[in-house]
Amino acid sequence: MVQLVYLARLREAFGLATESVALPREVGTVAALLAWLSRRGGAWAAELAPGRAVRVAVNHDVARGETPVRAGDEVAFFPPVTGG
């Protein structure tokens, strides 16, 4: 299982803060996970569409499309940051 965390605008758009999912064997990277989630359609397809500014972190470190995702990981999705 992988723990997914949605923050800020994405949490509101999905109506969900966290979920635990079992990933299909072929979903082994951040890019594949984004594509898999966007196939849910609706807000998922809209917010995670290619070109949308979505940042991803795996186990609290900034991730890229090719970053591996493995069972037990915590993967967070969020918009560009606006603190300070």
Next chain:
Amino acid sequence: MPVRIQREDFDIAGELERLRAGDVRIGAIASFVGLVRHVNEASEVRAMTLEHYPGMTEKALAQIVEEARSRWNIIDALVIHRVGELKPGDQIVLAAVASAHRGEAFAACEFIMDYLKTRAPFWKKERTPAGERWVEARASDEEKASRW
């Protein structure tokens, strides 16, 4: 602990006094305080909610402070960032750097803020007369961070 995330306000004088802590090597402290403005993008801001990602935000801030330590000869540094609901005029963030001389303190403090604005997971949501809206990231903040 050089990095703190808290709901409560902070006392600038007290924090800077603790940062010095009687260390007589310190000849300069540069500090920055960020505040909630009452107007943003041409509309009135009645309140602001600051959200973070517990675990990652602390880690990101600690990494930024470590990066500042590796680039400048600084003696100590402090970052306090508030979360939760804030009102116009409220303090949001304090970054302070202590060093022997002012040049390194100024530079490291500005670096910490530029990196915090673009790399630390915080998000602002404003409440305006027209409703709530998430603050959008600014390209100018990215440009400032890329100078370093």
